[in-house]
Amino acid sequence: MIPLPSAFTAKLAEQFGARLCTGEAVRAQHAGGGMHLPALPPQAVLMAETLDEIVTAVRACAEFGVPIIPFGVGTSLECHVGAPRGGLCIDLSGLKRVLRVSEADQDCTVEAGLTRVALNEHLRHTGLFFPVDPGADATLGGMASTRASGTTTLRYGGMRENVLGLTVVTPQGEVVRTARRARKSAAGYDLTHLFVGAEGTLGVIADVTLRLFPIPEAASAAVCAFESTDGAVNSVIEAVQLGLPLARAEYLDDAAIRVVNAAFHTDYPAADTLFLEFHGAPSEVSGQAERFGEIAAGNGGGAFRWALETEARSQLWRARHQAGLAAAASRPGARPWSTDVCVPISRLAECVTQTKADLADAPFPAVVLGHIGDGNFHCVLLIKADDPSEVEAAARFNDALVARAIAMDGTCTGEHGIGLGKRESLREELGAAVDLMAKVKRALDPAGIMNPEKILA
Amino acid sequence: MIPLPSAFTAKLAEQFGARLCTGEAVRAQHAGGGMHLPALPPQAVLMAETLDEIVTAVRACAEFGVPIIPFGVGTSLECHVGAPRGGLCIDLSGLKRVLRVSEADQDCTVEAGLTRVALNEHLRHTGLFFPVDPGADATLGGMASTRASGTTTLRYGGMRENVLGLTVVTPQGEVVRTARRARKSAAGYDLTHLFVGAEGTLGVIADVTLRLFPIPEAASAAVCAFESTDGAVNSVIEAVQLGLPLARAEYLDDAAIRVVNAAFHTDYPAADTLFLEFHGAPSEVSGQAERFGEIAAGNGGGAFRWALETEARSQLWRARHQAGLAAAASRPGARPWSTDVCVPISRLAECVTQTKADLADAPFPAVVLGHIGDGNFHCVLLIKADDPSEVEAAARFNDALVARAIAMDGTCTGEHGIGLGKRESLREELGAAVDLMAKVKRALDPAGIMNPEKILA
Numbered sequence: 001m002i003p004l005p006s007a008f009t010a011k012l013a014e015q016f017g018a019r020l021c022t023g024e025a026v027r028a029q030h031a032g033g034g035m036h037l038p039a040l041p042p043q044a045v046l047m048a049e050t051l052d053e054i055v056t057a058v059r060a061c062a063e064f065g066v067p068i069i070p071f072g073v074g075t076s077l078e079c080h081v082g083a084p085r086g087g088l089c090i091d092l093s094g095l096k097r098v099l100r101v102s103e104a105d106q107d108c109t110v111e112a113g114l115t116r117v118a119l120n121e122h123l124r125h126t127g128l129f130f131p132v133d134p135g136a137d138a139t140l141g142g143m144a145s146t147r148a149s150g151t152t153t154l155r156y157g158g159m160r161e162n163v164l165g166l167t168v169v170t171p172q173g174e175v176v177r178t179a180r181r182a183r184k185s186a187a188g189y190d191l192t193h194l195f196v197g198a199e200g201t202l203g204v205i206a207d208v209t210l211r212l213f214p215i216p217e218a219a220s221a222a223v224c225a226f227e228s229t230d231g232a233v234n235s236v237i238e239a240v241q242l243g244l245p246l247a248r249a250e251y252l253d254d255a256a257i258r259v260v261n262a263a264f265h266t267d268y269p270a271a272d273t274l275f276l277e278f279h280g281a282p283s284e285v286s287g288q289a290e291r292f293g294e295i296a297a298g299n300g301g302g303a304f305r306w307a308l309e310t311e312a313r314s315q316l317w318r319a320r321h322q323a324g325l326a327a328a329a330s331r332p333g334a335r336p337w338s339t340d341v342c343v344p345i346s347r348l349a350e351c352v353t354q355t356k357a358d359l360a361d362a363p364f365p366a367v368v369l370g371h372i373g374d375g376n377f378h379c380v381l382l383i384k385a386d387d388p389s390e391v392e393a394a395a396r397f398n399d400a401l402v403a404r405a406i407a408m409d410g411t412c413t414g415e416h417g418i419g420l421g422k423r424e425s426l427r428e429e430l431g432a433a434v435d436l437m438a439k440v441k442r443a444l445d446p447a448g449i450m451n452p453e454k455i456l457a
Numbered sequence: 458m459i460p461l462p463s464a465f466t467a468k469l470a471e472q473f474g475a476r477l478c479t480g481e482a483v484r485a486q487h488a489g490g491g492m493h494l495p496a497l498p499p500q501a502v503l504m505a506e507t508l509d510e511i512v513t514a515v516r517a518c519a520e521f522g523v524p525i526i527p528f529g530v531g532t533s534l535e536c537h538v539g540a541p542r543g544g545l546c547i548d549l550s551g552l553k554r555v556l557r558v559s560e561a562d563q564d565c566t567v568e569a570g571l572t573r574v575a576l577n578e579h580l581r582h583t584g585l586f587f588p589v590d591p592g593a594d595a596t597l598g599g600m601a602s603t604r605a606s607g608t609t610t611l612r613y614g615g616m617r618e619n620v621l622g623l624t625v626v627t628p629q630g631e632v633v634r635t636a637r638r639a640r641k642s643a644a645g646y647d648l649t650h651l652f653v654g655a656e657g658t659l660g661v662i663a664d665v666t667l668r669l670f671p672i673p674e675a676a677s678a679a680v681c682a683f684e685s686t687d688g689a690v691n692s693v694i695e696a697v698q699l700g701l702p703l704a705r706a707e708y709l710d711d712a713a714i715r716v717v718n719a720a721f722h723t724d725y726p727a728a729d730t731l732f733l734e735f736h737g738a739p740s741e742v743s744g745q746a747e748r749f750g751e752i753a754a755g756n757g758g759g760a761f762r763w764a765l766e767t768e769a770r771s772q773l774w775r776a777r778h779q780a781g782l783a784a785a786a787s788r789p790g791a792r793p794w795s796t797d798v799c800v801p802i803s804r805l806a807e808c809v810t811q812t813k814a815d816l817a818d819a820p821f822p823a824v825v826l827g828h829i830g831d832g833n834f835h836c837v838l839l840i841k842a843d844d845p846s847e848v849e850a851a852a853r854f855n856d857a858l859v860a861r862a863i864a865m866d867g868t869c870t871g872e873h874g875i876g877l878g879k880r881e882s883l884r885e886e887l888g889a890a891v892d893l894m895a896k897v898k899r900a901l902d903p904a905g906i907m908n909p910e911k912i913l914a
Contacts, residue, residue: 104694104803127698147643158641161618176890182799183831184615185868186604186654188875188883188912189894193617193650197643214700237561241584243671243737280700284741342639346561374640411642418645426645433633436901437646443900444893455645 001086004043008064012046012088015056019047030071030089032082035337035383036395037421040082042069042089049094051167051175051206057090058204059173067452068171070200072113072142077338078419080146080199084453090204092141098122099207107164107181109209112141119210128212131156134415135321141205146417147197151320154240154373155247155279158415162211163196168203171445181209194440199417200451202444216279219247220289221307221316225271227300229253229356232272233349235299236372239292240345246292248277248317251370251377253356256323259367263326264319269302274372275320277313320369327367327380334364334382339398341405342376342414351408352377358397364390376414402428418455426455458543461500465521469503469545472513476504487528487546489539492794492840493852494878497539499526499546506551508624508632508663514547515661516630524909525628527657529570529599534795535876537603537656541910547661549598555579556664564621564638566666569598576667585669588613591872592778598662603874604654608777611697611830612704612736615872619668620653625660628902638666651897656874657908659901673736676704677746678764678773682728684757686710686813689729690806692756693829696749697802703749705734705774708827708834710813713780716824720783721776726759731829732777734770777826784824784837791821791839796855798862799833799871808865809834815854821847833871859885875912883912 012020021027022044033039046057061068067087074081083089095111096118102108103126110119117137119130134143134150142148144166149158156162165179168191178191195202226232236249252260254270261268274296278288293304307316328336343351352368359366359379370377379401381394402412402425412418412425427434438456442448469477478484479501490496503514518525524544531538540546552568553575559565560583567576574594576587591600591607599605601623606615613619622636635648652659683689686708693706709717711727718725731753735745750761764773785793800808809825816823816836827834836858838851859869859882869875869882884891895913899905 102801102803103698105801106697107801147647149641149643153641157618160641160647161614170893174889176893177887178890180863180868180886181801181866182833182862182868182871183802184606184610184617184799184833184871186606186870186872186874187868187879187886188654188891189659189897190604190617190647190650190654191890191893193647194897197645197647202646214698216700240563241560241671243673281744283744287738287740342641344559344562344564344638345640346559376639376641405639406637409638411637411639411644413643414639414641415643417643422644429637429644430634432631433635433648434645436627436633436648439900440646440651440897443896 037079042083072139075136078421231300253368256367343410347408494536499540529596532593535878688757713824800867804865
C-alpha cells in the first residue's frame with residue numbers, strides 16, 4: 001500500500017493534533033472484518049467532532065486522492081468500514097449532539113455519531129421515541145448509511161421510512177442538505193433515499209433528520225411456541241392480512257431457543273417460537289393480543305407467555321437481541337458469521353424450512369432468527385475459523401441461501417447491506433441495475449475516494 | 458423546431474402504423490400546459506401497448522437524438538408532459554394490465570398505464586386496496602413519476618412509501634428492474650426511490666410493484682367546522698401527537714366550503730372545516746372518532762356531521778376531491794392555477810393564515826384545500842387568463858407562497874412536482890443539492906433526451 005502523502009498527514013496533524021491517530025491499536029479498532037472477511041485497517045483515523053472538521057478532512061482527501069472511510073461505532077456486518085485501499089477513516093462518534101427536537105412535528109435532527117439508545121434517552125421526557133431498533137446500539141448516521149431496520153420495522157418502518165433528510169459532505173467537500181423538513185415533498189430527485197443505504201460510498205453523512213413517534217400508551221409482549229415453522233409464519237401472515245398492527249413479530253428456531261435458555265436461564269420449549277409485541281391504546285393492545293391468540297391457536301401455536309411490565313418486556317427483548325451473541329458464546333473457539341436474506345412473506349416458511357434442512361447437514365452449529373413479518377431472517381453460523389472445511393461449508397451455505405432468496409424474488413440482504421461481502425450477490429440479484437448504480441457512483445465520486453470497493457466491485 | 462428525422466418517423470410508422478400519431482388534435486391532447494404554463498405539443502405521439510414497444514421507441518429516439526416524453530393520462534399540474542424541444546410522446550395508457558396480485562404478500566405489479574381506480578376495481582374481491590389517492594384518476598406510472606400522494610397519506614403514505622419496485626426503460630433502451638419483491642432490502646443504492654419522483658427525466662417507467670392494504674373492517678367519515686384555522690390545524694396536531702391513526706384529515710377554508718355548497722347543494726357552515734376519516738376495527742373506529750371529537754371541542758370545533766355508510770362517505774370525498782374543479786366552475790371565464798406547498802405541521806396554521814391574508818388582498822378569487830396532517834396545502838387561484846394584471850398578481854402570490862414555505866423549512870411542492878413551473882423554486886429550496894441532481898441526470902441520460910427541461914433547467 002502506498003503510504004499517505006506526508007504533506008497530507010502534516011496538514012491534518014497540524015489542525016487536529018492527537019485526534020489524528022496513526023497508532024496500530026486505533027487503526028485495528030477501525031479495521032472492520034469478521035469471520036468471513038479480513039480486517040482491513042485504515043492508514044489513519046481522524047476523531048472528528050464537527051461538520052466543519054469533516055469538510056476540512058474530506059477536502060484534504062480530495063486534494064491528495066486519499067480514500068475516505070466514514071465510521072460510526074463499527075457494528076456493521078459486511079466489512080463496510082474496512083480500508084482495502086488504505087486511506088483516512090473519519091470516526092464520527094464524536095459528533096453526537098442532538099441539534100433540535102420538535103414535539104409538534106415529531107421529528108429531530110441529530111449528528112451522525114449519536115447512537116439510537118442515546119437518542120431515546122434524550123427523548124425520554126418528550127413522550128416521543130425513535131423506534132428503529134437493529135439490536136446493536138449503532139449510530140444513527142451508520143444506520144442511515146446501511147439502511148438499517150430491525151425488530152420494529154413491521155409497525156414503524158426502518159431507516160428507509162424514517163429518515164426525513166440528511167446533511168451530507170460530498171466527495172468534493174461540499175455541504176449539501178438533501179431535503180427540507182416537510183413531511184413530504186415532490187421537489188426533485190429523492191437524494192435522501194439515494195444516500196440512505198449508500199454505505200458511505202457517495203458522501204459522508206454529517207447529520208440526520210428523523211421521524212419520531214409517540215410512545216404507545218400501552219405495550220405488551222408475549223412468547224408463543226409452534227409445532228412447525230409453517231405455523232409460526234402463517235400466523236403472522238394471517239395477522240398482517242387482517243390488518244392487525246403487530247409492533248414486533250420475531251421468529252426464533254429451536255436452536256436459537258436452546259441458546260437463549262442456556263444464556264438467560266429461561267425455560268422456553270425448544271421449538272419454533274414467536275416473540276411478539278403489541279402497541280396502542282390499552283383496549284387496542286388487549287384486543288390485538290386476543291385476536292392474535294386465536295390466529296396462533298389455529299396454526300398449532302401453544303399458550304402465550306405474557307410480559308406485561310416494562311422490565312419483563314425489556315428482559316424478553318434483551319434475550320432476543322442478544323441471541324446472536326449468546327449463540328457465538330455457545331461454541332467455544334467459534335466465530336459467528338451472521339448473514340441475512342429477505343423474501344416475499346408468502347415464500348418465507350418454505351425458505352426457512354429449506355435453509356434449516358441445509359443447516360441440519362452442515363458441519364457447524366447455527367441459529368435462525370427472523371423479523372418474520374418483513375420476510376427477513378438471519379442465520380448465525382458458528383465457525384471454527386481455523387478449520388478450512390467449516391469455512392468452505394459456510395461459504396457454500398451462504399451462496400445457496402442467497403441463491404434461494406433471489407430465486408424466490410427476494411433480496412440477498414434485508415438489512416445487513418452489501419459492504420465487501422455481498423457484491424457478487426448484488427449482481428446476481430439486480431443484474432443491469434448495478435450498472436446504473438455504478439453510473440451514479442462515478443457521477444458523484446469521479447475520483448473514487450469515498451469508501452472504495454464497497455457495494456460496487 | 459427541427460422536424461423529426463424522416464428516417465425516424467418512417468421506422469416507427471412501419472412498426473406501429475396508425476398508433477404513431479402526428480395529427481394536430483392528438484398532439485394538442487398531449488401538450489400539457491395550464492393557466493400559468495404554455496401548452497407544448499410533441500411532434501408525434503406513440504400509443505404504446507407493451508414493454509417491448511417502449512424499448513423499440515426509446516432505442517429509436519436514442520439513435521436519432523429525439524426527445525422522449527412519457528405520458529399517462531395527463532393529469533399532472535406543472536406541465537410535466539409538455540414538449541419544449543418537441544420529440545416523441547410515449548402515451549402509456551394502453552399498458553394497463555394487472556401483471557400479478559399476491560394476497561399473501563399484499564402486493565401487486567401493474568403496467569404503468571393502469572389508473573388507480575381501475576386497480577382498485579380489479580382488487581375489489583381480494584379484500585385488499587391501494588390507498589394512495591391524489592384525487593384525479595391518474596395512472597400508477599404517472600403517480601410514481603410525480604411522487605404523488607393525496608388524502609390518505611397520513612395513514613398509508615404516498616407513492617414514496619408504497620412503490621416496492623419498478624421496471625424502467627433507460628434512455629439507452631435497456632430494461633432495468635430496480636428492486637426485487639422483498640418488503641425491504643439493503644442491497645445497493647435505492648434506485649426505486651431515484652425513479653419515483655424523477656418525472657420521467659431518467660427513464661420510462663413500464664411497470665410498478667405496489668404495496669396493498671387490507672380494506673379496513675370499518676370506516677367512518679365526519680365533517681367538523683372550526684372557529685379558526687388555528688383550531689382546525691391544532692386539532693390534527695394534537696391527534697397525531699396522541700398517536701391517533703387518522704386515515705384522512707382534510708382542511709377546506711371558508712371559500713372552498715362555499716364553492717362545495719354551491720356545486721353539491723350541501724349546507725356546510727362557511728368556515729374553516731375538517732373532513733375526516735377513521736379506519737380500523739369497529740371498536741377502534743368509534744374510539745378514535747370519540748377521542749378526536751374531544752380534541753376538536755377543545756379547539757373551537759363544532760358538532761360532527763357523520764357519514765357512516767359507504768355511499769355517504771363517497772359523496773363526502775367526491776365533494777372534497779372535486780372542490781378544485783367546482784372552484785374553477787364558480788368563476789365563469791376563469792382558469793384555475795393550482796399550486797401547492799408543504800411545511801412542518803408546527804408552522805402550518807401560521808402559513809395558511811398568512812396565505813389567506815395574501816389572498817384576501819388579491820384581485821382574483823381562490824380556495825385553500827389542505828392535506829393538513831402532512832402540512833401540505835393547495836391554493837386554487839381562479840384567473841382571467843386574458844387579464845395581465847391578474848396573471849401577474851397570481852405569479853407574485855405564488856412566488857410569495859413558495860418563499861414563505863421555504864422560510865419555514867418546508868418545500869415548494871408537497872405533491873404536484875417541479876415540471877416546468879417550479880424549477881427556480883427548487884433551486885431556492887435546495888441550493889447545491891440541485892447540482893447533485895444534475896450530475897445524476899447527466900450520468901443516466903448523457904444525451905439529455907428524457908423529458909428534457911423538466912425539474913432541471
